[in-house]
Amino acid sequence: MSDEPLVLGIETSCDETGIGIVRGHTLLADAIASSVDQHARFGGVVPEVASRAHLEAIVPTMQRALDEARVSLADIDAIAVTAGPGLAGALLVGVAAAKGYALAADKPIYGVNHLAAHVAVDTLEHGPLPEPAIAMLVSGGHSSLLLVDDLTAGVTPLGATIDDAAGEAFDKVARLLGMGFPGGPVIDRAAREGDPAAIAFPRGLTAPKDLAKHRFDFSFSGLKTAVARWVEARERDGEPVPVADVAASFQEAVCDVLTAKALDACREHGVETLIIGGGVAANSRLRLKAEERAAKLGVRVRVPRPQLCTDNGAMVAALGSHLVAAGVVPSRLDLPVDSAMGLTSVAVAG
Amino acid sequence: MLVLAVDTATPAVTAALAEVGDDGLRGVAERRTIDPRAHGELLAPQIRAVLQDAGRSPADLGAIVAGLGPGPFTGLRVGLATAAAMAQVLGIPAYGICSLDGLGRAAGPGRVLVATDARRREVYYAVYQDGVRITDPAVAKPAEMSDISVQRAVGEGALKYDFGVPIDDRVLYPSGEALIALAVDKIRAGAPADALTPLYLRRPDAVASTERKHVLQ
Ligand SMILES: [Zn+2]
Numbered sequence: 001m002s003d004e005p006l007v008l009g010i011e012t013s014c015d016e017t018g019i020g021i022v023r024g025h026t027l028l029a030d031a032i033a034s035s036v037d038q039h040a041r042f043g044g045v046v047p048e049v050a051s052r053a054h055l056e057a058i059v060p061t062m063q064r065a066l067d068e069a070r071v072s073l074a075d076i077d078a079i080a081v082t083a084g085p086g087l088a089g090a091l092l093v094g095v096a097a098a099k100g101y102a103l104a105a106d107k108p109i110y111g112v113n114h115l116a117a118h119v120a121v122d123t124l125e126h127g128p129l130p131e132p133a134i135a136m137l138v139s140g141g142h143s144s145l146l147l148v149d150d151l152t153a154g155v156t157p158l159g160a161t162i163d164d165a166a167g168e169a170f171d172k173v174a175r176l177l178g179m180g181f182p183g184g185p186v187i188d189r190a191a192r193e194g195d196p197a198a199i200a201f202p203r204g205l206t207a208p209k210d211l212a213k214h215r216f217d218f219s220f221s222g223l224k225t226a227v228a229r230w231v232e233a234r235e236r237d238g239e240p241v242p243v244a245d246v247a248a249s250f251q252e253a254v255c256d257v258l259t260a261k262a263l264d265a266c267r268e269h270g271v272e273t274l275i276i277g278g279g280v281a282a283n284s285r286l287r288l289k290a291e292e293r294a295a296k297l298g299v300r301v302r303v304p305r306p307q308l309c310t311d312n313g314a315m316v317a318a319l320g321s322h323l324v325a326a327g328v329v330p331s332r333l334d335l336p337v338d339s340a341m342g343l344t345s346v347a348v349a350g
Numbered sequence: 351m352l353v354l355a356v357d358t359a360t361p362a363v364t365a366a367l368a369e370v371g372d373d374g375l376r377g378v379a380e381r382r383t384i385d386p387r388a389h390g391e392l393l394a395p396q397i398r399a400v401l402q403d404a405g406r407s408p409a410d411l412g413a414i415v416a417g418l419g420p421g422p423f424t425g426l427r428v429g430l431a432t433a434a435a436m437a438q439v440l441g442i443p444a445y446g447i448c449s450l451d452g453l454g455r456a457a458g459p460g461r462v463l464v465a466t467d468a469r470r471r472e473v474y475y476a477v478y479q480d481g482v483r484i485t486d487p488a489v490a491k492p493a494e495m496s497d498i499s500v501q502r503a504v505g506e507g508a509l510k511y512d513f514g515v516p517i518d519d520r521v522l523y524p525s526g527e528a529l530i531a532l533a534v535d536k537i538r539a540g541a542p543a544d545a546l547t548p549l550y551l552r553r554p555d556a557v558a559s560t561e562r563k564h565v566l567q
Pocket of ligand 1: 310
């Protein structure tokens, strides 16, 4: 057995109760309970419903993780927990439980940043992170470009969406096309039968005047509106809507902008590694297009497998493991949650 | 047996220790901080502090008693999540007690209203006869409560609203020792642990978050 640290991670920032256990960079357990079904009829996550579900799920999910990893809480070297950003009431359940575990088992606790954890999780699959790297996090909650100089010290945000998140755009277009929720997988599937060049949908914040101010920012709201207008015009004219072509052309517009800006960031900062995380990283066209464009620049693309891209406890444990290895001082037992936590520090200072 | 009590159902964050023996219950240490906005920050350090006050460690605990509310949800869940996690690590049972009962027991003889602040101009309340609850915990606007015909009122909800009866302002927040006393039969019997399910009494406000959604697969 290795003497690398055994680290537990707890994630409750949205609607997934996740508990992961890692030893060094090796994933031992990744247990998840989701309240997503309870939110579907509201068209989005209801914070109070999510918080109630976290409280119910935390103890049994912990037990599943411990069983899967075949360890006990007494064996754990450190506990990491998402302290932000996220839904305040949901974060508080995970942090309160983490403090109970840390206090009773007499272990150090690290309150960590959820976005940095999305980056750290890739080390479980692809090994140590070459630094600096560019990370692109794309999900229903965020669309960010980050410069990662040192994952344990701080991450520099380069840009983010100024309106909808990329994943949100997929959801809204899927609803428009009557394809169900969540939108990512259904659009990905439909797009395979369509022509990505059939319809020229707009690429947000790519015109020269926008680039001056928003070089690494994204905007998907105009694209969503353009798709809606195009579909409505066809329907008004009594013509059939070529769903596959719409899906493929919309997806192409999103992936074009995301990959162009991500690789522009790599070029600008002389970076040779691009990490893509978040639920949208599972999109097949995004991965392919990123790899094509990266190859021309000599940039390597790293994308964790889909279960590790969406929210989970393993990513929090992975970041915790980095912090322990780097000798970062643990957080204190009175650590607060911060629903709008920035990236200047990846852990709550001890 | 050393027993820990926690309660976060009111603006008070409470942690207490008592020694439960065959013949009685002896309070060992109790700490309370009044701050409705900082339950998440205050509770765990306060549990550590009462253990230090008593010169004991978490491994010495034989059971945990947690106040189940009713109370404002966000703070209430802090106490229950912490208690459940500690019990899991230590392999000891956790028992849930209605937080209003902790006040009712301390309120003494006669017919007494226990009321705590439920925000939104409402109170969580129940009626007690000689320290024993005789109505189910409920939530209501003070003006819309059914006829409660009590002699006294206790709890910080009674300070905030006028119920037309004298207020005993020595009894404003649930006492940890009282919660342990209420669970003492279960503790002595080594009863199976309770599910620490909060007494919410209200349905969730089903409005989807406009903050982060973060669910796209
Ligand atoms: Zn996330």
